[in-house]
Structures are given as structure tokens and as C-alpha cells.
Amino acid sequence: MNNYNPISALLIFFVFVVLLFIFFRPVKGWFWILRKHFKNNEKTIIEDVLKQLYHFEYSSNKVDMKTLVQVLDYKNASIVEAINKMTINNLIYFESDILKLSEAGRDYALRIVRVHRLWERYLAEKTGFSKTEWHDRAEMMEHKLSHDETNTLAARLGNPKFDPHGDPIPTKTGKMADVIGVELPLLPINTIGRITHIEDEPEIIYKQILAENIHIGSLLRVVENNSTRIVFQSEGEEFKLAPIVAANLTVAAIEKEVVIEDNIARLSSLNENEMARIIGISKESRGESRRRLLDLGFVKGAKISIDMMNPLGEPHAYLIKGTSIALRKDQAAKILIKKSYEYKS
Amino acid sequence: MNTKVKSACEMCAHFNADGLKKLGIHTDNFDFVVALAGNPNTGKSTVFNALTGLRQHTGNWPGKTVTRAEGGFEYNTQKFKLVDLPGTYSLLSTSEDEEAARDFILFGKPNVTVIVVDANRLERNLNLVLQILEITDRVVLCLNLMDEAKRNHISIDVRTLSRDLGIPVVPTSARFSEGIPELIQTISEIANGNIVCKPHKIKSVPNNIEKAVKTLANEIEKEFPNIPNSRWIAFRLLEGDTQIINALKAGQLV
């Protein structure tokens, strides 16, 4: 047994590892692709068509077969087959070559949208999945949850009105709250507004927005708006976006007289000798993390200052209500403060 | 109400030192159950040890006692079982510790709940106190770490605090066993109904919420007259707390 060849042993090992990688690497592994392929049954396709039609209808756009085939990632033949079946079942109908949702089709579509948005909300509140994963996971889940399971989930989440991106969640009966506001590039200079919605599709643009640390619910003031870029100030920082990226932000304009808090900054910008008062916690801090911060006394009106700087740059320890509590930078960025002019003694 | 805590000396006269027996972990056939709640790092375990004569580990480290410790003492021939709850900042979140602490106060129905607070950080600690006062009305506040507060030149008007909270307040320095006899005396008086508390209820609630809470609390009281914590149940229902909804359905809240 002692005269085997170590080189071939190594080779066999590496071939084995490479095979494992090809099969099971995230998303593109053969295993996942095969699994996805087998799951693309008719129900999934029908539901995806309905959802797409609903989104087109919601944004007042018209859609024909050609556009639909382009936006859906299925074989043309399967789509055509699904459309035929849906027409027979009166879920959709054609007006010349424009596809329209019937009453029943819209109900069905709303149910799918409800599951999708509820699941995103669930992921945001009750799990630790990162934002970039919410959408894809909800895309899978929307075909899985039954009607009753959806209602139980909604009840568990406290029947929320909005998903974490600011999209309204339809109720059991199809009621939906309104999203107020317009796309950011439509706002003139010096408008003050609040971000009410961040679109999570397409993914490339959503990732850019995330990378900029733009938070939903933030107040902003437009500083510059032209065809090459849009600049706005928010929470003590300045953001520069390309118009195509900015178009994915919905902002509700606020009358200047109504704006109560100005000079809002993020806690992460507090310096060692400054004092501040907490204005609130950004909507971007969710679920358990938000509750913990509130429980620890990071509430409106509380006085706060830096107690200890970290030798490695983070987390800093903050003195709040008599206790020193360390927060990481990303947490501190989600706490809004107003710096006061007194200095720490 | 009866504010028993006027001065330590006066208390001593009431205190029957011969009637006290520390029972350690022997807690059979007890007459009363006492829950010990408090923020992490307030010396809760030290108070527990001082009351029971046990030596549970007390770390200077939030979140040390995760498992529930039990002990007991006997005072004036009545046996008290003491349950040390996990230290928590609040009862509103859903972490394991907080659920354990809340469930015991809610479903375990202790005869007395002792809340241990750090006198140096009263404001932060009151968050938990005010929440517990919504759940139960048989509470004594143990104002611990008075020695440290004195060193930090913090003085606390115990009588006003007791009046504002509507419960007896006992200042202690559990590390040096100061105030422990008074605490035992107060626990015993609440357990025997000699002190009746009128606990503070959360006031500064925004109008729209207060209205919703009132509507809901009224409905709950209609269904369960004499329920002491209808407001708190209303809070939890508005929060969508599935555990409380289920308990309500199963009738476990009365």
C-alpha cells in the first residue's frame, strides 16, 4: 500500500473538488440550474405572466406579446402555451394585440404581489438575509405560499402596509395604500422631500443605490438636477447619482414650512468632542436590530456623545443615558442626530 | 398607598431578624413565588445571592444569567421561592431571554416581582420597570448599587420615586448586604397584602395610539372583568404578538 503515487492522489482529489464546485457553486451550479428547470412548471409561468401584466397596468403601460416574451425568462413556446390557457380560463383577454387582465386575473396577480412583498418584509424583519437577496428569494416564494399561509404570515408580521422598498402590500381583499411621490429626476432644484420608495429592479441599479448608503425614509434636498447628474443632500451628506439611477428613487415633496427638523446628520458623523440629540432611527434599520436600539435607549430626544474611540476605527462606544454602548459604523449611520453647539466638558 | 421605606432605621424595627432563614436551593412547599427581574449588570445576581445565601456566579458582563436560577428563603415562618429571571433591557423584543422573563411574569403569576435597578442609571432602567408595571401590580423596586451612586454624587429622592411609580422602593447595596433586610420585609408585606401598589401606567402615548389602546382595552375588560393588565394586552395585540394572541385565544391570560 505504500507504493501509490501521491501525484495521482492529489489529481484525483482536485478533480473531485472541481466537480463539486461545478455542481454546487451558488446560483450557476448545475445542480441549481437543473433544479430550477424542473420547477418551472406551468403554474409558475402563468403567475409570472400575470404579475408582469399587473406591473405594466400599474405603471399605465400597454403590453403586447412581443414585449411580454422579452421581459420573461422562459421559452417562447411555454409562454404561448400559458397565454392560451389563461385566455381560456378568462384570466386575461386581448384588445387587438394588447394583453389585458380580467377582473379574476387581477385578483390572482394581486395575490402573487401580496405574497412577494410580504415575503420581502418577512426577510427584512425576521431574518438576516442581505437586501440584495430579498427580491430573488421572494420571487421563489411567491409561487409556493398558499392563501392561508399568506394570511398567517401577514398576521405574524402585524399586517404591514408597505414592503421594505416602500411598495404597498395589497391586503387580503386587495386594498392597497398609495405611494406618494414622483421619481427623483422630476424634482426641481431646492425641493425638499422624503424618499418613499426604492425600486429593487434591475439589480445592477439597485446595487448602486445600496452602495451609496441611501436610506428609505430619509429627508433630502435637491441641489443640482441636469441631464448628466442629480445631486442631493441628505442627513448631512451629499449624494451624486446618474439620472437613470435616481429614477429608481421615489420622493414625496414636502412643503418647506412643514419641515421641522433641519441639519439632520447621521450618528456616524459625530466627532469626539461633540454632543448631539437623537432625532430618530432611520427606516433602514429594521426588525430585531431596530428594537434593540430602541430598548437600549436610542430614542428621540436622548443626549448622545462619543465615550470611547476604537483603536481599529469601529465600533465606537457612545454614551447614552448614563451607559456606554458600542455600535458599529453601519448601525451608527442609521441613527439620525442633530448636533448641539455645546461641547463635552 | 403605604410607603414603607422612610428610613433604614425605622425599617429595622419592623424587621424580624430571627424570622429569617436562608434556604439555598431547597424550595419545597413554598408559600409565595418571588420573581427577580432587572437589566443586565445591575447586580441582580448579587441580590439573589444575598437573599438566598446561594453563590451563583455574578459576572460584570451583561447577559450572564441566561438560565433561570431558583432559590429560597424563609421569613416569619413563610417560605418564599425566588426565581432569578434573565437580565433584559426590555420585554418588548423577541429574544429568547426576554421571552423567558416575560412569560414567567405573565404566566408564572409570581406573588411579588422584585425589579433590581442600577441607581446610577435610573432612567435607562425605568424602561423595563415601566413595562413590568403594565403587566403586574405586585412589585417592589430594589434600588441597587447605592454605594456607587453615592460615590458618583447621585442622590435619589426615594419617597418621590416611590410615589411616582406607585410601588415601594428599597435602596440597597447588595454587595455589602445593605438594605437586604428591608427588601425582605417589603417583599413579605406585599405578598401578604399589607402593601397595595398602585403602579404607574405609561402616560406619554401619542393620541391616536392612546385612543386605539383604550378601545381595545375596553373590549378586553368587557370580556375579562378584573384583568389587571388589559392595557398591556392591548399593547401586545397592536404589536401583533402571536404568542399573546394565542394565549388570549386559549384563555391563559386570566
Add this chain to the structure above:
Amino acid sequence: MNQKNIDYIIELSNELRWQIGDDFHDNLTESIYADAANIVKDTVQVDNSKKRFRLDSKIDKIVTSKTFGFPIMFLILGLVLWLTIVGANYPSSLLASLLLDNMHPILKSGAASIGTPWWLDGFLIDGVYLAVAWVIAVMLPPMAIFFPMFTLLEDFGYLPRVAFNLDSLFKKSGAHGKQALTMSMGFGCNAAGVVATRIIDSPRERLIAIITNNFSLCNGRWPTQILIATIFIGAVVPGSYSSIVSLLAVIGVAVLGMGFMFGVSWALSKTLLKGEVSTFNLELPPYRPPRFWKTIYTSLIDRTAIVLWRAIVFAAPAGAVIWLISNIYVGNESIAEWTINSLDSFGFLLGLNGVILLAYIVAIPANEIVIPTILMLTVLVTGIDSGAGAGVMFELDSMNATGDILRAGGWTLLTAINLMLFSLLHNPCSTTIYTIYKETKSTKWTVFASIMPVILGFIVTFLVAQVWRIIF
């Protein structure tokens, strides 16, 4: 109680919740704190004029400073570990000579004088008693030194500052700064380290800390590392360097363990555990002078005694198994020999041998008995004239003699290196596995935490063996 009314109440609450919106929790917390602030305004007075010199913040300035923070930390941890390893030597050898060299023969002759049959006496005294005695002798002294020191630092309030200083390193691998402490605790005992993860209140980070605690080289494994490094690695270099080189080798293995801890933490947080809730908060409590004797008493009772008791409970059956497999014959081979022969080729592939693999299987209950078991089994297989008989674990006072036996068993430098690696990367001991189950209450995570390190160990030793054989 009327079910219909209850349903109405719940329906009403849903309706009202929809009306008041998503901010209910925020509003409620804010109102509670507002009430608290009002009460405090009435009752608390702080005399700022006499503001004392704040010793706390002075200490904090030093222990979290850029210049002194890290040196102080390493100094303290190094000192604690050094005191543990060096300080435990004397009581350990005292206990060993008492329980193993003196007690064992006395028990044997006592059993012989009352005419106990050989199998009962072998099973109970050579098997069960010896394993328990060994665990006590090796485990008790370091734990009795390590835990009280650790507890003193904890009670003083220094440990949260360590977590504070190191958090950003741990954040990079998706873990919590407090894992620095549970990891250090693991250097004493992995089971205690796993219990200590209770201080981490974020579910994801706590699971990470539990699963990776095994990468901290525990008390049961330090002696193995030191022994093997001294015999084999120290022997490679000239005598004057041998002790420093073997010391560096042991430290290298411990550091490698930390590397694996960071790497596996990172991988877990990005894959299996990415869906678990993750929060961060770290309260830095004021310093409090620890009460020395009380702390020592409670840490002995709370930590040392409990862990030791569990280890004994698990070691006793292990001793019995070791004795049985060496003394029960199937055909003309004992079970031990048969297993060793069938494991040998797999062992060879990993640069180890069948004896080592079998020793690690039967020594799952306690790492302390790995070396005695290996020696006993090696003697059994090679048939050289040494040791104390089949199924009787032993150790030799002389390192040279130990080395001779191992070399006779076919050990090379590669075997030694891979044994050190495998001692770092293998399943946690059964006490730890049991503790992991109790802490996670999940069979899935317990199985994962037990198997994952062995697979890593197989892969690493396999790679090292192949590369070694290609080069040399």
C-alpha cells in the same frame, strides 16, 4: 369566556393596527422613555460640581488606546495561558503520580488479594479507573488555574473592552467581537467556551461562535502538541534550538487554529447562516473591583467542577471501551488490532496510521487520553516489550522512550506534523458535543459542528501528506 368575542377583539386589533401604522413599536418605546425621563427629573439629582476624577474613563483611555490597547491585551492573554500551562505542570504530575503511579498498583493488588477475576479487574481498574484518573490529572489543574483568572478579568470588566477592541476584526469574518472571549475561553476548555457564547445575543453570531469554538486548542490538546513537537520537531534542529523550535511549532498550530476559526466563521456567515438574524450591541459596563476569594470559589464551582464532572462521566465508558477492544478477540486478532489493520491504509493516505485513527475514535470523550491510548495501541500492534499490557493506557516519564515506541510504530516527522494538525482539526470531544446540543437545542447544528472539523482535518492532513511525499 366567549370565543366569538375573542375573535372580535383580535379582528379589532388588526383593524386598529392598520390605522395607526407601522410606527407603533417606536412610539411606544419613546413614550416609555419619556415617562422615565419625567420621573427621573423629579427624583434624581446629580451633583456635577463635585465631579470626581473618573478612574473608569482613564482606564478606558489606556486599554482602548491605539498604542497600548493591543499590547496590553496580548500580554494579559499570554500571561494567563503561560501561567496555566506552566503552572499546571506541577500539580498535574503530582496528581498523575498519586492517581496513576501509586493508586493504580494499590487498586490492582487490592483486587488481586480479594480474588477478583482478571476481566472484571481489567475492565474496572485498567479501563474505567485509569481513564477517569487520567482525565482528572491532566484536566483539573489547568482548568483550576485558567478559569479563576479568566473570571477575575471578567468580573473586573476588562473582557468587554477586549471585545470592543477586536470587534472590527471579527466583523470582517461575519462574527461578533465577543467571540474573541469565547475563543479565549476555548483555549481552556471548548465546552466552557461554548457555554460562554451565551454572552453573544445575536443568533447568527452566536451559532458561528459555537461551531468554531473547537478551533481553539483546548487544555486537553496542549500537552499532546507539546509532547509531539518536542519529540519530533525539536529533534530536527540542533539541540540548542530544539526547545524554541518546538515551542514555535505549538504556537503555530494554535495560530493556525485561529486562522481556521476566522475562515470558517466567514464562510458560515456567507453561506449556511446568512439567513439567521444578526444584531450587534455591546455594553461596556463600569469597572468593579472583583471580590477575589468569592470569584475563585464561584468559578471553581460553576465552571471547573461542572466541566470536570461531565468529562469524567464521558471518560469512564471510554476507558471501558479501550480495555474491551484490546481484550476481546475475534478469531486470533483483538478488535483493536483488526480495526487498526483496516484503518491503516486510509491512515497512510492522510500521513497518519490506523493506531492514531482508532485512538481518536475511542478518545472522542476526552482528548486527554489520546496519547496514552496511542502508546498502548502501538505497543499492542508492534509487540515490542514495553507498556503495561493490553488495554492498559500508559505514559512514559522519558520523552526519548516515548519517541522510541512511536518510531517503532512507524512514525516519521510527517506523522508527527499531521498528528498535530489532526489534533487541532478533528471532532470536538463528547462533552463539547453534548454542550453544543444543550446550547443550540438543534441536532442539525450539533452534527454539523461535530463532523465539519473532522472533514477539514482529513482534507488538510491529506494535502500535507501528498505534498510532503512529492517533495521528499
